Amino acid sequence: MTHTVQVLVLGLLLGGVYALMASGLTLLFGVMRIVNLAHAVFVLVAAYLAYVVFQALSIDPIVSLSITMPVMFGLGVGVYLLLFPRIETSPRYVEMTVLLTFAVALVVEGLLTFIFTGIFRSTRPGYVTDAILVGDLFIPTGQLYAMVVSLILLSGLWAFLQLTRSGRAIRATTQNRTAAQIVGINVRRTSALAFGIGMALAGASGSLVSFLFPFFPAKHWQWVALLLALIVLGGMGSIKGAVMGAIMLAVAAAFVSDRFGPTWSPITFYLALFLVLLVRPQGLFGAKLRL
Amino acid sequence: MALIEVSEIVAGYGVGPDILTGMTLSIDEGTSYCIVGPNGAGKSTLLRTIAGFLKPRAGEIRLQGKRMNGMRPDQMLEAGVCFVPQDKTLFPTMTVGENLLMGGYLIRDRALLHQRLDMVYETFPTLAERKGQHAGTLSGGEQQMLTLGRALMIEPKVLMIDEPSLGLAPMIAEQIFERIRGFGSLGITVVLVEQNAVRGLESSDWGIVLDLGSKEFEGPASGILADPRIRELYLGRQLASKEEHR
Numbered sequence: 001m002t003h004t005v006q007v008l009v010l011g012l013l014l015g016g017v018y019a020l021m022a023s024g025l026t027l028l029f030g031v032m033r034i035v036n037l038a039h040a041v042f043v044l045v046a047a048y049l050a051y052v053v054f055q056a057l058s059i060d061p062i063v064s065l066s067i068t069m070p071v072m073f074g075l076g077v078g079v080y081l082l083l084f085p086r087i088e089t090s091p092r093y094v095e096m097t098v099l100l101t102f103a104v105a106l107v108v109e110g111l112l113t114f115i116f117t118g119i120f121r122s123t124r125p126g127y128v129t130d131a132i133l134v135g136d137l138f139i140p141t142g143q144l145y146a147m148v149v150s151l152i153l154l155s156g157l158w159a160f161l162q163l164t165r166s167g168r169a170i171r172a173t174t175q176n177r178t179a180a181q182i183v184g185i186n187v188r189r190t191s192a193l194a195f196g197i198g199m200a201l202a203g204a205s206g207s208l209v210s211f212l213f214p215f216f217p218a219k220h221w222q223w224v225a226l227l228l229a230l231i232v233l234g235g236m237g238s239i240k241g242a243v244m245g246a247i248m249l250a251v252a253a254a255f256v257s258d259r260f261g262p263t264w265s266p267i268t269f270y271l272a273l274f275l276v277l278l279v280r281p282q283g284l285f286g287a288k289l290r291l
Numbered sequence: 292m293a294l295i296e297v298s299e300i301v302a303g304y305g306v307g308p309d310i311l312t313g314m315t316l317s318i319d320e321g322t323s324y325c326i327v328g329p330n331g332a333g334k335s336t337l338l339r340t341i342a343g344f345l346k347p348r349a350g351e352i353r354l355q356g357k358r359m360n361g362m363r364p365d366q367m368l369e370a371g372v373c374f375v376p377q378d379k380t381l382f383p384t385m386t387v388g389e390n391l392l393m394g395g396y397l398i399r400d401r402a403l404l405h406q407r408l409d410m411v412y413e414t415f416p417t418l419a420e421r422k423g424q425h426a427g428t429l430s431g432g433e434q435q436m437l438t439l440g441r442a443l444m445i446e447p448k449v450l451m452i453d454e455p456s457l458g459l460a461p462m463i464a465e466q467i468f469e470r471i472r473g474f475g476s477l478g479i480t481v482v483l484v485e486q487n488a489v490r491g492l493e494s495s496d497w498g499i500v501l502d503l504g505s506k507e508f509e510g511p512a513s514g515i516l517a518d519p520r521i522r523e524l525y526l527g528r529q530l531a532s533k534e535e536h537r
Contacts, residue, residue: 089305091305165396168393168396169396171382171385172382172385172393172396175382175383175384175385176380176381176382176383178376178378178380179380179381179382179393181344181363181364181365182364182368182373182374182375182376182380182442183368183393183394183396183397183441183445184364184365184368184369184396184397184445185365185396186363186365
């Protein structure tokens with residue numbers, strides 16, 4: 001019994017960070033119909049940034065969120081305005097975004113390899129080797145912190161989308177781009193803002209990932225495949241779906257890993273994706289309403 | 292002075308052919324217009340171009356004398372030109388109330404926003420009853436009312452409505468037309484595109500007949516309805532079938 005709860009807790013802790021990464025990715029798809037294959041490589045860029053400021057200035061990776069988030073926000077807005085308006089009017093826009101972001105991922109990965117070489121890196125703040133014991137439960141401190149930070153950021157994202165004028169503009173653009181234009185929303189500015197926010201979330205994930213998993217430049221392919229599985233499972237564009245999907249799958253993967261060994265844990269994601277698509281092709285929280 | 296002047300506009304989609312082939316017309320304040328013409332005449336394209344959804348390839352659009360070519364839809368709305376396209380463009384998983392508030396997106400004064408909201412609920416009591424319901428769950432007629440109500444939130448100078456009766460039962464369509472006729476008293480100049488030409492012209496002051504991307508004829512709506520030549524050329528089949536009913 002204790003063992004089951006232990007596995008559940010470990011799964012939930014990791015789920016928070018997956019949810020944070022997936023929320024950014026699904027936001028981009030929801031608002032701009034961008035399938036961002038470069039999402040995980042931007043998480044890596046932020047992880048390397050956190051690594052550099054940790055090594056050079058001894059800034060704790062959680063504190064370095066205050067650096068990675070604004071830097072990635074700015075980078076996101078820049079990348080969006082530089083690249084995406086060019087393909088906006090393409091009749092095969094969604095396919096074009098896949099190609100474009102694939103190219104971006106390759107270029108950025110190449111740059112990272114050039115600068116940092118292919119060896120494993122990670123930030124090692126003091127708490128990564130600590131754990132808290134609650135009764136018989138073993139809670140790794142680093143993962144707990146990452147979960148708490150993810151929850152705070154996801155709540156912040158929710159509040160921003162629900163309560164602010166820009167947040168409403170983003171939600172409106174997600175639901176119906178033409179209708180958003182009709183009511184006077186500047187969809188290009190809204191898209192750039194949403195891209196920036198998605199990248200800032202990737203930035204935050206990068207800071208957290210930097211002490212959770214050792215990383216090297218080509219690692220992002222593994223992550224982006226997993227993230228795409230998560231957001232398809234949750235329903236493309238649904239942030240609630242991405243978060244629920246991430247947490248459920250992280251827990252499921254933890255149990256599979258515990259029962260059959262860690263080699264089998266990644267397959268959980270794709271198996272679950274396969275099963276969900278058989279039953280609910282629109283994903284768990286995907287929109288069924290069509291206007 | 293004319294509110295909107297369109298001169299020698301040429302426009303089309305993507306790399307496709309010109310749909311508007313040198314359209315010239317003017318919209319005066321306080322008159323209600325109905326634009327009619329056969330399929331493919333460029334009626335919807337004209338509205339989309341004026342609203343900033345489509346950039347003209349040539350020609351000029353002026354609003355109260357100011358050149359508006361190449362303006363974005365949000366800039367046109369800010370300038371007072373509101374467009375209601377024929378495909379229902381609501382926010383399906385927002386409530387009726389939220390949809391209306393989104394209609395007032397450009398209004399930053401909260402008191403004014405709520406005053407407008409009350410005004411729209413007064414004009415469309417059905418919407419007040421459905422306030423908390425998701426827009427996607429409304430009936431076709433209610434969705435059309437919500438689309439119009441949302442456009443009223445901004446109190447535009449010009450309201451361009453594309454096919455308001457599309458897909459609606461005749462009785463419901465009749466209610467919609469009645470409301471649209473009332474918009475004039477709010478100081479809104481209505482420009483209507485209507486497949487049901489007779490019904491559209493009956494509720495407008497001025498008729499504009501388009502064919503093959505340019506203006507063919509214009510005149511008082513009652514005159515167009517009475518002119519046997521135009522009726523035969525452009526409104527023929529619909530008129531005939533309507534008269535059979537009588």
